[in-house]
Amino acid sequence: MNPNPHLDIAGLEQVYDRLATAIDQAGPEKSELFLVKLALLQAKAMGQAAVFETQVEAALKDL
Amino acid sequence: MTNHSEERVGAAREIITEAGKSTRFMAPPSRGFRLLRDAVLSLSLTEEFVRPLYHWRTSRPHEYKHSLLNSTSDDNTQFTGGPALGAPPQNVQLQHDDFLLDHLGGSFDLVYVCQSQSIPNELLHAVLAAKNDGLPLKLLAISDRDVKVQGADKTLFDPQQRFQLRYAVLAGGAYLFRPDQHVCARWLEVDATRLLSSLQLAVMQ
Numbered sequence: 001m002n003p004n005p006h007l008d009i010a011g012l013e014q015v016y017d018r019l020a021t022a023i024d025q026a027g028p029e030k031s032e033l034f035l036v037k038l039a040l041l042q043a044k045a046m047g048q049a050a051v052f053e054t055q056v057e058a059a060l061k062d063l
Numbered sequence: 064m065t066n067h068s069e070e071r072v073g074a075a076r077e078i079i080t081e082a083g084k085s086t087r088f089m090a091p092p093s094r095g096f097r098l099l100r101d102a103v104l105s106l107s108l109t110e111e112f113v114r115p116l117y118h119w120r121t122s123r124p125h126e127y128k129h130s131l132l133n134s135t136s137d138d139n140t141q142f143t144g145g146p147a148l149g150a151p152p153q154n155v156q157l158q159h160d161d162f163l164l165d166h167l168g169g170s171f172d173l174v175y176v177c178q179s180q181s182i183p184n185e186l187l188h189a190v191l192a193a194k195n196d197g198l199p200l201k202l203l204a205i206s207d208r209d210v211k212v213q214g215a216d217k218t219l220f221d222p223q224q225r226f227q228l229r230y231a232v233l234a235g236g237a238y239l240f241r242p243d244q245h246v247c248a249r250w251l252e253v254d255a256t257r258l259l260s261s262l263q264l265a266v267m268q
Binding site for chain 2: 007016059061
């Protein structure tokens with residue numbers, strides 16, 4: 001795996017669209033469950049609890 | 064003129080697609096897209112990386128991917144990175160206060176990555192021949208050594224080899240930029256014949 005991956009704008013747009021359609025696919029009842037599952041998978045892929053912590057802090061800002 | 068029109072029709076199509084994207088941002092078509100929009104807006108206050116998501120039109124210059132000026136005798140498809148045919152250039156900081164884009168534009172620019180202090184004779188002759196035909200062409204040699212490359216109009220000193228990294232090219236490779244700085248040919252290993260036919264194609268349109 002690329003040790004220093006970089007998500008460019010095209011990649012970010014792709015993620016944006018896929019996430020939006022996946023939330024719709026999960027439906028209003030289950031989208032929260034889906035997002036938590038996804039966050040856990042992402043944390044596992046990232047492999048660093050400390051980075052996950054800073055991302056949680058970043059996401060909690062300006063809600 | 065034919066080519067100008069083709070390039071701008073492509074640009075217009077892209078603007079329409081981009082407008083669709085901004086509509087999706089202004090008026091999200093579903094719950095999923097609304098959640099994403101809200102998440103991006105919330106994140107954008109502190110996280111710079113999401114900001115281009117709602118500046119589609121201003122964040123990227125149009126790529127003339129299908130321009131008639133694009134070479135048909137280069138190695139474009141074999142590249143693993145760097146700006147492709149028709150794309151605008153990416154800037155590279157060569158040294159403190161010295162950037163690639165300071166040196167491009169106003170003529171065709173052949174940026175050649177040098178291994179030694181000289182440029183292959185055959186290539187030099189091709190560049191001279193094109194210039195003698197009245198073609199506005201500059202030969203810029205990129206070198207990771209602080210030397211004056213013989214035969215080049217200008218030598219760019221790039222001690223960290225940042226050009227090679229950003230443009231995914233090694234010594235012997237080259238990029239040809241149009242006078243408006245868009246890429247019109249690129250080679251992993253440039254040669255005189257393919258350079259001349261690419262220049263010819265670009266000026267015939």
